[in-house]
Amino acid sequence: MSKDHPDYIVVEGPIGVGKTTLAKRLAKTFHTELMLELAAENPFLPRFYSDPKSVALPTQLSFLFQRAKQIESLLQTDMFKPVQVSDFLIEKDKLFASVTLDDDELSLYNQVYERLTLDAPVPDLVIYLQAPIDTLMQRIIERGHDYERPINRSYVKKISEAYIDFFYYYTTSPLLIVNTNDFDLSGNDGGYDLLLEHIKRLPPGKHYFNPKES
Numbered sequence: 408m409s410k411d412h413p414d415y416i417v418v419e420g421p422i423g424v425g426k427t428t429l430a431k432r433l434a435k436t437f438h439t440e441l442m443l444e445l446a447a448e449n450p451f452l453p454r455f456y457s458d459p460k461s462v463a464l465p466t467q468l469s470f471l472f473q474r475a476k477q478i479e480s481l482l483q484t485d486m487f488k489p490v491q492v493s494d495f496l497i498e499k500d501k502l503f504a505s506v507t508l509d510d511d512e513l514s515l516y517n518q519v520y521e522r523l524t525l526d527a528p529v530p531d532l533v534i535y536l537q538a539p540i541d542t543l544m545q546r547i548i549e550r551g552h553d554y555e556r557p558i559n560r561s562y563v564k565k566i567s568e569a570y571i572d573f574f575y576y577y578t579t580s581p582l583l584i585v586n587t588n589d590f591d592l593s594g595n596d597g598g599y600d601l602l603l604e605h606i607k608r609l610p611p612g613k614h615y616f617n618p619k620e621s
Contacts, residue, residue: 412437412607413531415491417580419499420536421567422558423543423550425592429536430494432592436603442477442493449473453554455507459562464512467504471520474500478527497527499573506569530580532609537571538587540564582613590618 418430427443434441446452451466474497481491504516538546543563547555574582583605590598598618605616 413581413609415493415528415531416534416606417493417496417530417532418534418536419494419496419570419574420538420587421543421570422555422563423547424536424538425546425587426494426536428592429534430492432599433606434492437492439492442481442491442495444495445473445477447552447554456554456557459507463507463509464516467500467507467512467516468519470503471500471516471523475523482526482528493530496530496533498579499570502569502573503566506565532606533577533580533582534606535570535574535577535582535584536587536592537584540567542588543567577613581609581611583609584613584615586615586617 416430416433418426418433420426430441430443449466449469451462451469454462455466474495478497481493501517501520504513504520508516540560540563544560547558547563574584585602592599595618601618602616605614
C-alpha cells in the first residue's frame with residue numbers, strides 16, 4: 408500500500424454492474440496498466456447464454472485457463488509500479504462455477520482448479536459494485552453485446568445473489584462496497600471524486616459507499 412492509494416485494486420461485481428467501466432477509469436486516473444476480463448475471447452460464451460447446460464463446463468474451464476494465464480502475467484510484472492487495476496478477482500471463477508455447473512461438472516472443475524495451484528497476489532483493495540436486478544438488466548441491454556441478448560433475469564439474479572453471499576464472508580482484503588444504482592460510473596465526476604477520496608483513505612475492513620447519500 409502506497410501513502411496515497413492502494414497498489415493493487417480489483418473491481419468486482421455481477422454482470423452489467425459497471426466493473427470494467429470503473430476499472431478503466433481508475434487505471435486512467437492512476438496512470439497504470441489495466442488487466443481486464445476477456446469475456447469476448449471465450450468461444451463458448453455465446454452458446455452458454457443461449458443454452459447454458461450444453462456448454463457450462465467448457466465455458467467455465469475456458470475462463471479459468473484465461474484467468475490463470477492473466478494472473479501468471481501479473482506476477483511477472485513489476486509490482487512496484489504505482490498501481491495495478493483489474494476488473495476480476497480470481498476467486499470469483501469458483502463463484503460462477505458453483506452457480507452454472509452440476510455436481511459432477513463442479514467436481515471435475517474443482518480438480519482442475521486445484522491442479523493449477525493459482526497463487527494470485529492479494530489485492531490491497533477490492534471494490535465490490537452492487538445494483539438492483541432491474542438496473543443490471545437495463546445496463547446489459549443498453550451496452551448491446553449480441554452474445555448477451557439471451558441473458559435472462561433468473562441468471563442475473565442467481566449471479567448477483569452469489570456475489571452477495573461471497574462478499575458477505577470475504578475478509579482477504581479491505582473491501583469497499585459501492586451502490587451504483589444512482590452512480591454514473593463513466594460521467595458522475597462528483598461521485599467519482601468522492602469515491603477516490605474513499606479509496607485513498609480507506610482503513611482495513613469492510614466499508615460502504617453510497618454516492619447518492621454522499
